Amino acid sequence: MEGKKSSDYVLLFMKNLNLIIIIYIAALMAYSISGYLKESSAGEFLAKIGRLPISAWKLPVMALCLYAACLLLMRMEEVRGLALAIKISLELVISFFISYILGFCYTGIVLLVLANTMKQFPKSTWKFPFAVGICLIYLLLDFDLISVYFSFIPLEVYLEYFQSDVRSVLMGLVNVSGSMNTFTFLVFMILLVRLQMNEKEKILTLNEQLNTANMELYRANVRLEEYAKESERLAEARERNRLAREIHDTLGHALTGIITGIDACKALMETAPEAANGQLTAIADVARSGLTDVRRSIKALRPDVLDKLELEQALMQVIHKMHVATGAQIEFQCAARLNCLNEDEENMVYRIVQECITNAIRHGQADKIWIQIDREYNMLKIHIKDNGTGCEDIKEGFGLHHMEERLTMLQGTLNYSGSGGFTVEARIPIRWGREDEHDD
Amino acid sequence: MRWTRISKKNLISGIICVVLLVCTYLIYSDAYQKFGRYKEDTVTIGVFSDSYWEVQNGYSYRILEDAVSVFEKEHPGVQVEYTSGILKEDYPEWLSEQMLSGSAPDVFFVLADNFTDFAEIGVLKELDTFIEADPEFDKEAFYSPAYLSGKYDKIQYALPYECAPKLMFVNKSILDREGIDMPDEDWDWDDFYEICSKVTKDTDGDGTLDQYGVVEYTWKEAFESNNVKLFNDRGTECYLTGDNVGTALSFLEKLKALNGSYNVSGRDFDLGNVAFQPMLFSGYRAYKPYPLRVKKYSSFEWECIPMPAGPLGDNISALDTLLIGMNEKTKYPQYAWDFIKILTCDPKIQSEIFSYSEGVSVLKEVTEVDQTLFRLIESAGNSEGLNLKMLSRIVENAAAVSRFRDYEQVTAEVDRAVKEIINGDSNISMEQIIWNREVNKYLGK
Numbered sequence: 001m002e003g004k005k006s007s008d009y010v011l012l013f014m015k016n017l018n019l020i021i022i023i024y025i026a027a028l029m030a031y032s033i034s035g036y037l038k039e040s041s042a043g044e045f046l047a048k049i050g051r052l053p054i055s056a057w058k059l060p061v062m063a064l065c066l067y068a069a070c071l072l073l074m075r076m077e078e079v080r081g082l083a084l085a086i087k088i089s090l091e092l093v094i095s096f097f098i099s100y101i102l103g104f105c106y107t108g109i110v111l112l113v114l115a116n117t118m119k120q121f122p123k124s125t126w127k128f129p130f131a132v133g134i135c136l137i138y139l140l141l142d143f144d145l146i147s148v149y150f151s152f153i154p155l156e157v158y159l160e161y162f163q164s165d166v167r168s169v170l171m172g173l174v175n176v177s178g179s180m181n182t183f184t185f186l187v188f189m190i191l192l193v194r195l196q197m198n199e200k201e202k203i204l205t206l207n208e209q210l211n212t213a214n215m216e217l218y219r220a221n222v223r224l225e226e227y228a229k230e231s232e233r234l235a236e237a238r239e240r241n242r243l244a245r246e247i248h249d250t251l252g253h254a255l256t257g258i259i260t261g262i263d264a265c266k267a268l269m270e271t272a273p274e275a276a277n278g279q280l281t282a283i284a285d286v287a288r289s290g291l292t293d294v295r296r297s298i299k300a301l302r303p304d305v306l307d308k309l310e311l312e313q314a315l316m317q318v319i320h321k322m323h324v325a326t327g328a329q330i331e332f333q334c335a336a337r338l339n340c341l342n343e344d345e346e347n348m349v350y351r352i353v354q355e356c357i358t359n360a361i362r363h364g365q366a367d368k369i370w371i372q373i374d375r376e377y378n379m380l381k382i383h384i385k386d387n388g389t390g391c392e393d394i395k396e397g398f399g400l401h402h403m404e405e406r407l408t409m410l411q412g413t414l415n416y417s418g419s420g421g422f423t424v425e426a427r428i429p430i431r432w433g434r435e436d437e438h439d440d
Numbered sequence: 441m442r443w444t445r446i447s448k449k450n451l452i453s454g455i456i457c458v459v460l461l462v463c464t465y466l467i468y469s470d471a472y473q474k475f476g477r478y479k480e481d482t483v484t485i486g487v488f489s490d491s492y493w494e495v496q497n498g499y500s501y502r503i504l505e506d507a508v509s510v511f512e513k514e515h516p517g518v519q520v521e522y523t524s525g526i527l528k529e530d531y532p533e534w535l536s537e538q539m540l541s542g543s544a545p546d547v548f549f550v551l552a553d554n555f556t557d558f559a560e561i562g563v564l565k566e567l568d569t570f571i572e573a574d575p576e577f578d579k580e581a582f583y584s585p586a587y588l589s590g591k592y593d594k595i596q597y598a599l600p601y602e603c604a605p606k607l608m609f610v611n612k613s614i615l616d617r618e619g620i621d622m623p624d625e626d627w628d629w630d631d632f633y634e635i636c637s638k639v640t641k642d643t644d645g646d647g648t649l650d651q652y653g654v655v656e657y658t659w660k661e662a663f664e665s666n667n668v669k670l671f672n673d674r675g676t677e678c679y680l681t682g683d684n685v686g687t688a689l690s691f692l693e694k695l696k697a698l699n700g701s702y703n704v705s706g707r708d709f710d711l712g713n714v715a716f717q718p719m720l721f722s723g724y725r726a727y728k729p730y731p732l733r734v735k736k737y738s739s740f741e742w743e744c745i746p747m748p749a750g751p752l753g754d755n756i757s758a759l760d761t762l763l764i765g766m767n768e769k770t771k772y773p774q775y776a777w778d779f780i781k782i783l784t785c786d787p788k789i790q791s792e793i794f795s796y797s798e799g800v801s802v803l804k805e806v807t808e809v810d811q812t813l814f815r816l817i818e819s820a821g822n823s824e825g826l827n828l829k830m831l832s833r834i835v836e837n838a839a840a841v842s843r844f845r846d847y848e849q850v851t852a853e854v855d856r857a858v859k860e861i862i863n864g865d866s867n868i869s870m871e872q873i874i875w876n877r878e879v880n881k882y883l884g885k
Contacts, residue, residue: 033540042536050845051561052768054468055542062464069460072453077446094461 007191014184018112021177022067025102026060032158049153063101070094074116088117105155107141108181115188246297254290258283311338311346322357329368336375355399356384356424364388364422382426391418483775485522486548488531492762493722499796507782507789539563546770547779550598550763556843559592565766567596570777585838586802589761598763599784602799604722605834606757608747613740614715625746629691632748639715640698654716655704659858661718662688664758664839666750675844680876684752693862712740722798746834759838808832853882
């Protein structure tokens with residue numbers, strides 16, 4: 001912004017300089033003409049110049065009028081397209097006439113027009129050709145060249161009115177001021193170019209900064225991903241550790257106690273059966289306490305799905321997953337409201353369904369499973385049937401037994417038959433609508 | 441909002457700019473003078489007070505005044521003004537000053553010496569359009585050399601007002617004394633040389649020549665009567681090598697040889713010791729009448745005849761013409777043209793030249809009528825030696841001098857060349873070629 005301002009000042013200075021030069025030269029000419037008149041050498045002067053010059057008073061007036069018109073044209077802003085071309089051409093024509101009036105001893109006004117054009121011209125491909133064109137016109141206005149094609153009165157002839165030493169000084173002043181104008185023009189152009197270079201530099205710097213920021217962002221992203229993976233691994237390890245600790249603390253402890261107690265019982269059976277009996281009671285206590293611990297642990301390890309979803313949706317999800325995983329067709333019908341079960345009961349229902357589907361597919365090789373949940377008074381009835389191989393001789397494996405045991409804890413019952421596919425029917429007493437109900 | 445502000449600013453700038461440009465044009469073209477004019481139409485005339493022929497006659501503005509009254513009768517409401525009291529020698533400078541300060545008169549007299557400069561500078565209006573548009577104007581009425589002297593570069597810039605041919609003055613007393621008859625009107629260089637060689641002698645027997653043949657007969661007179669066209673019309677080339685030039689130069693050399701080493705001067709003629717001297721007709725007019733005749737040529741009888749003809753030419757001489765031109769920037773071109781016409785084409789005004797001036801009217805009919813002869817006889821006292829038909833023929837056949845810029849300097853250069861050739865010992869045609877190159881070199885500058 002600072003560069004632009006200083007170039008504006010330079011242009012203003014250039015305009016004033018041109019004004020002074022024009023006044024100076026026109027005044028010189030006017031003074032010479034009136035001097036010739038005063039000294040009665042008009043005839044000699046006319047014979048020397050070979051044409052009638054513009055009257056003394058007209059010279060400065062016309063030059064100033066034209067220059068003022070040129071300045072007004074330059075003042076016009078935001079002219080575009082054809083109008084701009086006309087404006088510049090008109091400025092050049094006026095500059096030509098001013099130069100003509102001044103006997104082409106000074107053509108610097110064209111430089112002023114060029115400077116002003118460079119400042120006002122919009123960014124376009126035409127800018128450069130226009131500048132070159134104006135430069136060419138400036139070069140062609142050269143005194144010696146133009147004197148071949150135009151007849152005009154050179155300043156030197158006017159200045160012959162003065163003594164040779166005065167003449168040299170006057171002519172020198174004209175040359176110096178012309179050079180000064182050229183110099184000012186150069187300064188203006190340098191400032192203009194510097195301004196444009198500054199802008200480009202700024203854009204480049206901004207671009208660089210943007211690139212750096214992008215790079216950093218990318219790196220941060222990568223780090224973040226790595227961190228996410230790492231933290232997942234950590235969570236897994238922590239979970240495994242927790243499980244191991246949990247098992248060790250509950251089951252391990254209880255089992256160790258039971259094994260030790262049973263070993264003691266075996267020894268006591270023969271020698272003191274009463275003591276053994278007492279010992280067994282103690283073992284049972286330990287086992288029960290262990291079971292309690294395990295239940296607490298399991299409660300802590302309860303499936304995430306139920307935390308997040310309603311029971312029915314969780315069931316649907318597990319059914320869908322099994323279907324997707326095994327291709328078995330699973331029909332699910334639910335005629336009871338499942339949204340008011342307590343946590344234990346929810347877990348129970350979820351585990352039963354999950355276990356039964358697993359069993360039907362794993363042991364019965366079933367490809368169709370029907371699941372029906374409905375309500376019979378205060379009982380929730382879960383009926384699960386499959387078209388698998390079934391099992392004539394049902395061995396109560398851990399799964400069924402475990403189910404039965406859990407149901408027992410909830411005062412529920414489990415019936416199952418292995419003929420014609422496998423059918424499981426679980427009944428769980430539910431205290432519907434009672435807020436304060438609590439089992440155990 | 442911003443857009444309106446800027447376009448408003450541009451519009452105002454543009455309007456003021458156009459106004460300034462129009463003002464500049466009005467100032468340049470002098471059209472501004474048409475605004476606020478309240479005076480009635482006034483045509484201004486540039487004129488000098490004394491005679492063009494450099495003789496005192498006391499009739500300074502007589503013809504002009506008569507022309508003005510004719511003009512003002514024809515154009516009621518139009519005034520004619522002129523500045524009086526400007527001498528002929530100051531007139532070119534005065535005119536130049538008026539031109540420089542832009543106040544030159546609408547119509548002005550143009551001296552023959554200034555005509556080319558003025559035409560070149562562009563202060564004279566081209567008259568061809570007026571001539572073509574005016575059915576009354578007849579250029580055939582003028583003596584053609586006089587009419588042509590207002591032409592420059594094929595354009596008529598001025599019309600002739602009065603003219604004077606060059607004649608040969610003859611000292612009749614010497615011829616009578618030597619028993620020689622007056623030469624015929626169509627005499628040639630041989631007759632001329634014969635008379636000159638006869639009269640050139642030592643009359644008082646002191647061993648030096650004291651009576652001479654001719655004085656002031658220069659290469660100009662010799663070239664004119666030997667049909668020499670020395671320059672092309674634009675004055676860019678000189679033809680000094682022709683046969684006409686060669687014979688003229690040998691003739692001049694021969695004439696000069698008669699006088700030996702003595703340089704004859706105009707004073708010798710005034711004293712009555714020279715038989716011939718070329719002189720303008722105006723000189724004859726001035727000194728023939730009684731009072732002045734006593735003053736200058738009282739010791740001998742004299743007459744004038746045409747110039748002698750060269751072997752390749754005729755009895756012709758140059759014509760000096762006073763012209764009238766119109767200012768290029770005149771505000772009243774039609775009035776100016778009408779006034780010029782009155783001065784140059786009106787027989788009544790033109791015939792006054794024979795009464796109040798010493799020149800010859802540029803109109804054939806005016807010069808040839810008997811009335812003119814009566815006037816001349818009236819002013820000269822006798823009709824001796826004056827033949828109007830001869831005068832008319834001399835004017836009609838006068839050499840049209842093509843003038844151009846720096847004519848005076850170039851003729852000075854030719855002067856030098858002729859002097860060198862005649863005084864030099866070497867072959868004339870050789871010298872001609874050398875000097876032709878010199879003069880052309882000068883013209884090329």
